[in-house]
Amino acid sequence: xxxxxxxxxxRAKWLGVALIAIALIGLPFALASAGTAWVRIANLAIxxxxxxxxxxxxxxxxxxxxxxxxxxxxxxxxxYALLASPHFALHLPFWVILPIGALVACLFGVLLGAPTLKxxxxxxxxxxxxxxxxxxxxxxxxxxxxxxxxxPQGISRIDPFSFGSFSFSRSETLLGxxxxxxxxxxxxxxxxxxxxxxxxxxxxxxxxxRAWEAIREDETAARAMGINTTRIKLLAFAMGASFxxxxxxxxxxxxxxxxxxxxxxxxxxxxxxxxVLGGMGNIWGVVLGAVLLSFVPELLRYTVEPLQKSLFGRxxxxxxxxxxxxxxxxxxxxxxxxxAGLLPSxxxxxxxxxxxxxxxx
Amino acid sequence: MSSALLExxxxxxxxxxxxxxxxVGFSIRRGEIYGLIxxxxxxxxxxxxxxxxxYPCDAGGFTFAGAxxxxxxxxxxxxxxxxxxxxxIRLFGNLSALDNVMIGRHVRTRAGVFGAMLRTRATxxxxxxxxxxxxxxxxxxGIAARANDVSRQLPYGDQRRLEIARALATEPQLLALDEPAxxxxxxxxxELKKLLQRVRADGTTILLIEHDMKLVMGLxxxxxxxxxGRRIAEGPPREVQRDPRVIEAYLGAA
Numbered sequence: 062x063x064x065x066x067x068x069x070x071x072r073a074k075w076l077g078v079a080l081i082a083i084a085l086i087g088l089p090f091a092l093a094s095a096g097t098a099w100v101r102i103a104n105l106a107i108x109x110x111x112x113x114x115x116x117x118x119x120x121x122x123x124x125x126x127x128x129x130x131x132x133x134x135x136x137x138x139x140x141y142a143l144l145a146s147p148h149f150a151l152h153l154p155f156w157v158i159l160p161i162g163a164l165v166a167c168l169f170g171v172l173l174g175a176p177t178l179k180x181x182x183x184x185x186x187x188x189x190x191x192x193x194x195x196x197x198x199x200x201x202x203x204x205x206x207x208x209x210x211x212x213p214q215g216i217s218r219i220d221p222f223s224f225g226s227f228s229f230s231r232s233e234t235l236l237g238x239x240x241x242x243x244x245x246x247x248x249x250x251x252x253x254x255x256x257x258x259x260x261x262x263x264x265x266x267x268x269x270x271r272a273w274e275a276i277r278e279d280e281t282a283a284r285a286m287g288i289n290t291t292r293i294k295l296l297a298f299a300m301g302a303s304f305x306x307x308x309x310x311x312x313x314x315x316x317x318x319x320x321x322x323x324x325x326x327x328x329x330x331x332x333x334x335x336x337v338l339g340g341m342g343n344i345w346g347v348v349l350g351a352v353l354l355s356f357v358p359e360l361l362r363y364t365v366e367p368l369q370k371s372l373f374g375r376x377x378x379x380x381x382x383x384x385x386x387x388x389x390x391x392x393x394x395x396x397x398x399x400x401a402g403l404l405p406s407x408x409x410x411x412x413x414x415x416x417x418x419x420x421x422x
Numbered sequence: 423m424s425s426a427l428l429e430x431x432x433x434x435x436x437x438x439x440x441x442x443x444x445x446v447g448f449s450i451r452r453g454e455i456y457g458l459i460x461x462x463x464x465x466x467x468x469x470x471x472x473x474x475x476x477y478p479c480d481a482g483g484f485t486f487a488g489a490x491x492x493x494x495x496x497x498x499x500x501x502x503x504x505x506x507x508x509x510x511i512r513l514f515g516n517l518s519a520l521d522n523v524m525i526g527r528h529v530r531t532r533a534g535v536f537g538a539m540l541r542t543r544a545t546x547x548x549x550x551x552x553x554x555x556x557x558x559x560x561x562x563x564g565i566a567a568r569a570n571d572v573s574r575q576l577p578y579g580d581q582r583r584l585e586i587a588r589a590l591a592t593e594p595q596l597l598a599l600d601e602p603a604x605x606x607x608x609x610x611x612x613e614l615k616k617l618l619q620r621v622r623a624d625g626t627t628i629l630l631i632e633h634d635m636k637l638v639m640g641l642x643x644x645x646x647x648x649x650x651g652r653r654i655a656e657g658p659p660r661e662v663q664r665d666p667r668v669i670e671a672y673l674g675a676a
Contacts, residue, residue: 260539267538267545268531268552275525278514285474285508287500287529287592296535411516411572 129193
C-alpha cells in the first residue's frame with residue numbers, strides 16, 4: 062500500500078488497473094507481430110517472474126540467502142516430465158501434476174531447510190549453492206542402474222497442457238482470431254502468475270509474513286516474542302520451493318524437453334539477480350526485476366549485431382559479450398545508486414540506509 | 423499475597439571455567455514487583471537469559487506456575503507466559519512501532535499459511551483483532567501517536583516503552599525487564615514507574631533488573647541482590663539497603 066499512493070484516487074486507480082489489464086491482454090499479439098519467438102520470450106519471462114516471487118519469499122521476506130533456488134525449479138520440471146511423457150508412459154493431466162510438483166518441491170525445500178536452519182548469511186548461501194549442484198548432478202546421473210531421469214540426454218516429448226482435446230501447443234482460430242500455441246500458453250501463465258502475486262501479497266501482510274520479517278530483523282528478539290523460528294523458516298523454504306516447483310512444471314510443459322543443463326548455477330544466480338535488481342522484499346519490484354532481466358538480454362541479442370553491421374559493416378563484439386559487459390555495468394551502477402533495488406521495499410531501504418541516520422537520543 | 427509464580431532453585435550457569443551463577447535460588451509471588459540488583463557483572467542478565475531459554479542452565483532451574491521450564495526453547499517459554507525486554511533494546515528496528523507490537527501477538531494467534539492465502543473470515547477477524555490490540559497497547563504505554571513511525575527512529579524513551587508494549591502483547595503472566603530505565607532522564611523514569619505500577623495493578627507480575635536505585639527502592643516489593651553470581655541478600659528494599667554485605671559489594675570492604 063505504501064508504494065501505491067500514486068493511485069490514491071480510486072477512479073485513477075481503476076483506470077490504471079484497466080489500462081494494465083488491456084496491455085497485458087493485447088501484449089502477445091503485439092509481440093507476435095514481431096515474431097512468435099517474442100511470445101515465447103514473454104512466456105519465459107512470466108516463468109522467471111514466478112521463480113523470482115518464490116525466491117523473494119526466502120530471500121526478501123525471511124532474509125535467508127539461497128543460492129541453489131533453481132534446484133526446486135528442476136524438481137518441479139522433472140516431476141512434470143516424469144508424470145507426463147512417454148518416458149514412464151505416464152500421461153497425467155497438468156492440473157494434477159502441477160500441485161504434485163509443488164508438493165514434491167516443497168518437500169525438497171524442507172529437506173534443504175531442516176539441516177541448514179542454524180546457518181546464517183554466507184554459510185547458508187554456500188550450503189544452498191551446494192544443494193543446487195547436488196540436485197543437478199543427481200538428475201544427470203540417475204540413469205543407472207534404474208533409468209529414472211534419462212541422464213544428460215534429458216526427457217523429451219513431454220505432454221503440453223491440455224483440457225481434453227483442447228491442447229495448448231496447437232494453433233487455433235477462435236472467433237476469427239488466430240491463437241498460436243505460445244499465445245495460448247501466455248494467457249494461462251499470466252492467469253497463474255496473477256494468482257501467485259495475490260498469494261504473495263496476502264502472505265506478506267499476514268501473521269506469517271510478519272513473523273518472517275521479525276526473523277529477518279532480529280532472530281533472538283523474534284524467539285523471545287514467541288515465534289518458533291525453526292518452523293517459520295522452514296515454512297519460508299517450503300513456500301518458496303513450491304513456487305519454484307510450479308514454475309518448473311510449466312517450463313517442462315512449454316518446452317516439451319528438459320535436461321539437467323537447464324538447471325545450472327547461473328540460473329540460480331540469474332533469479333537472485335532479478336530479486337535484488339527489482340528490490341528484495343517488494344513484490345512489484347521483484348516483478349519488474351524479473352521482466353527487465355528476461356527481456357533486455359533478448360533485446361540485445363536482436364539489436365547488437367544488426368547495429369554493429371550497419372555502423373561498422375561487420376560484427377566486432379558478440380552479443381553475449383556485450384550482455385556480460387552491460388550486466389557488470391548495471392551491477393556497479395546499482396550498488397552506487399540504488400543499493401536496495403529499483404523499487405525497494407520501504408523496510409529494506411531503511412536497512413541499507415546509514416545505520417543511525419534518524420535515531421534520536 | 424498469593425502463591426509463588428516463579429521459583430528458582432540451585433541454579434548454576436557456567437561459561438567455560440567461569441561460574442556466572444552459583445546456586446541461585448529465589449521465588450517471586452504473583453502480583454509483586456521483584457527487583458534484581460547487583461554490581462556490573464553480577465550475573466543479572468545471565469539469569470534473565472537462562473530464565474527465558476536463551477542459555478541452558480547447568481544445574482537447578484526454574485518452575486513457572488507449577489511447571490518446570492527446563493529444556494524449553496525461548497518461544498515455548500514466551501508461550502508459557504514470560505515476556506522480556508532487552509538491556510540493549512532489540513526492537514525490529516526497521517519496522518513501524520505498530521508492526522512491532524503486532525508481531526508480539528504472534529504467540530497468541532493462530533492464522534497459518536492457508537488462512538492467509540485464502541483470507542478466510544477467521545483470518546481477517548484475527549488480523550483486525552491483532553491490530554486493534556496492538557493499537558490499544560501502544561496507547562497503554564503512551565505512544566499511540568507513534569504507531570506508524572519507524573521504531574529505530576523513535577526517541578530512546580519511546581523505544582523502551584515500545585519494547586514493553588511488544589512484550590505485553592504476548593499476554594505474559596511475568597514481565598521481565600532488563601534495565602528499562604537505562605538512559606532515561608528523571609521525567610521519563612517517573613513515567614516509567616507509573617507505567618510499571620499500572621501493569622502490576624492490571625495483574626502482571628514484574629521482574630526488574632535496574633541500576634537506578636531510586637526507582638528500585640520506590641517500586642519493588644522485594645529485591646534480590648547478586649554478586650559474582652551468588653545471592654547475597656533478599657528482602658524488602660529498605661532492609662536490603664542496610665545489609666552490610668550489600669554495601670560491601672557495591673562500595674568495597676572498608
